[in-house]
Amino acid sequence: MSTQSTNQHAGVVSHHELRQTLGTWQLWGIAVGLVISGEYFGWSYGWAGAGTLGFVVTALFIAAMYTTFIFSFTELTTSIPHAGGPFAYARQAFGPVGGYIAGAATLVEFVFAPPAISLAIGAYLHVQFPGLDPKHAAMGAYLVFMALNIVGVQIAATFELVVTLLAIFELLVFMGVVAPGFQWANFVKGGWSGSDTFSVGSFTGMFAAIPFAIWFFLAIEGVAMAAEEAKNPKRSIPIAYVAGIITLVLLAIGVMVFAGAAGDWTKLANINDPLPQAMKFIVGDNSGWLHMLVWLGLFGLVASFHGIILGYSRQIFALARAGYLPEFLAKVHPRFKTPHRAIIAGGVVGIAAIYSDNLIQFGGQTLTANIVTMSVFGAIVMYIISMMSLFKLRKTQPNMERPFKAPLFPIFPAFALGAAVVRLGTMIYFNLLVAFVFAAFLALGYVYFLATRHQRDIAPADALLED
Template identity: 70%
Template structure:
């Protein structure tokens, strides 16, 4: 196989890029969020989810300004580098890497859990490992094939979420949803407020990784037009689906039976139609498409982040090589997979803060995301001041209020997450510190890296 460091192939239009944006996230509607119910209750978590949805809308419409002005595979890494220099690029790039490398093993384990519902004899871990092998191979075949597949499974996943809401709607009762809705109590209290702050990571999981579509910017046709359409349409689609799924699932029965599990939708449907219904089996099979869409899309995202960091000299240069025929970053795809598979087989061995590893991985991924959101919004303000002449095909609406809101809520989320997940926060900080040591030791590699005009102030 002949490989060379090169650029990526431009082949994505608005529709396929929208499919990537929604597909990256849509597994968040299928699992992960229900852990927030155990912390905050249904009513408390609903308030948190609406606040986070507002933050994401503000963030995405602000982030799009950066993506169209600097269409780079590194996404947040490139924006922070341009605004704050190499150290800023490191902080944003490494945080994004944590977000995108830690999210896939959680999704892979959920894929295993869903198939285990249908085939109890299957070991979820080996299913998860198999998912890595299949979808790394699909990503290696080429971005056009990968993006078309992503769009297909995303459309099926959306259809399945609509079917789920339609099937359970006749059994929906607001009294079920509201019962014990404040962290296990029927009345709001300081305990409920504390639970709402603790539930923040699981509300973020509803939308985590939508910004990954920006990492396909170097592969987008006419990015100044396709990216705003894809990201704007994506966040609207996901907000509607997230609220609908959460409300209907919580109102069909005792929601407490659905918290702290990896397959809340099949279990919610089981409360409505029973365990032998054809609807349930259809949900399990089609529900896999939502998980597959995110899993496949995030593999695409982490590989582009590894590729861009390696190309800039932040990671070993070999990870920036792409296949001459398919123009995909093969070694970057494989490197993230090795980490993910190791995490899968550590699931039963590690418990952090009393949480199962899946919940801990979700939280770690969110730590990376929040740090990246903060640096991205700070980069937006910085570049507005230092590079007023930079061409901006799309400008953040409501500047400076809208991006300031996204920045303020992101900082609040980070503070709350550190307070309620201190052990994980320490682990995240140690990882960042280790990455920074590597960053300081590899200045020579960065000096040898090819000059990237998009990382240079014009």
């Protein structure tokens, strides 16, 4: 961006509005913590249509997509360490419209994921306190962790690291407790043989299970939105991303196999608490192990819930700062230096989703399943435009500083892009109603985008996104 064009703006935005305090371990904690609730619930919905063996195939392909995507996405994150993450990359590559598409898709992903996680928190608490309404517990979780995020990013990130480590420990404990009852015959029951309702009769169920395989890894890219708050993003973010995706792949495989081999896996499909129910096959209903799993299992849900609040708030903040959302959402707290208004705004939408059964529970799927699917639609669209941005910036800005380059370019980003396009097509086919709602969100947002051009024209120039 030229000096003349910069001067036409209200000023150059200060990228130290957000405090730069996060180290490598904290970023790894955010990377894993954002996702780790996906090991505790959500994925087992994929068994209902694909069976265990079919879902393994789907999950492994999705794991390959995410691995190549993260290695490619890290190039963008370290080259443009911006709180807007994908929004910033697409805006630099494709201009304002590209920025809108990436920003809106990311918002859908990060604003709709927390309600699903909070409902799972409510379901876990309901196991311990049957009289507690899961939805009220979900709303309570929002209020507590929105407040914690407002208090400060250093406190929030340290908390995230601690609960993530506890969540990983608990997943290992789960595998250890159910290991004595591990029977491979349980896992493959109905897998390819067609012996029961949950078998895989064709590849159809495997494609329909895509959103639930993605749930194993959804939102790891949210580390990008903490880039402005990292002490040394060009070094620490690549380490956090690579170590994070390896951690998550290993945990996903372990949890899925051990849960399915513990007993009758058909009873674990279409529920929000598959791990406690799987443990019941081995230890019974009143075991201390079960109660420990429920309580410590909450750490996994809390880690993701808390981390995604951090992610959606930075996305809202960055979009508002650039004039894509109302400017008042870009204000930071005068004492804590956190985007408190953005945190609250995303929370209001999430709490509304929790209590919107009649609006979100459609198409024969549960409330949680539809929220998960909506979030995944946002993620897939964001993955597509991010990989397109990588290719475009390699061509138009070959001299851009790239502290980390995607390995095996162009193979890795091309595989991630192609897989994401295939996944989007199959998701639309199997989730037409949710796809329509998602498209309606994007269309309404685009109307707002067109109506608020003046808002972007007077927004401060962005020093990290100079032409």
